[in-house]
Amino acid sequence: MPRHEVTVSSASLKRKGDHSIAATLLDISIYGCRIEADAVFKEGERVTVTVDEYAPMKATLVWQKTKQAGCRFADALDTEVLRRLTLAS
Template sequence: MALKSTRYRKVEPAALNRRAVPRHEVTVSSASLKRKGSKSIVATLLDISIYGCRIEADAVFQEGENVTVTVNQQAPMKATLVWQKTKQAGCRFADALDTEILRNLTLAS
């Protein structure tokens, strides 16, 4: 049953992306993920923003795990895994990514 206020006007769908800053789709296959006390895992960077990224790798991830993300041999970025699904995981960077690094990554892919 429709509310009286929406009965005769079209209601727009809810916004699916509620992020404060946009994510930029990239495909960078020269990324790696390192867990504390283990070897680096080869990963593909799928999207990135100044606050986090989405990666894909052949590994099982744990939510809340602290990792180090390295992309294109640049300085490693400390991050926390905030979600995982199949072979993909979302990471939140400990410190905001420099906008110049973000720009270089988005232009390179």
């Protein structure tokens, strides 16, 4: 699925047992996203991605480089949520 470039600075990531980390959503598709955060992540790490008022999304980090990381959602993102996020950016 194609990725849509966005800039949503109201995103956050949460690791198991950790506090939320402020993040910026850089691109998104129904299967995953690319985020930027002031943190170091490990490939395979499970996180929860939250964007605005939308329901938190469980994800696995599939790559990490500098302050950016790619996440694969555990469940496909609702297409209406994807539409709203891409239109809002």
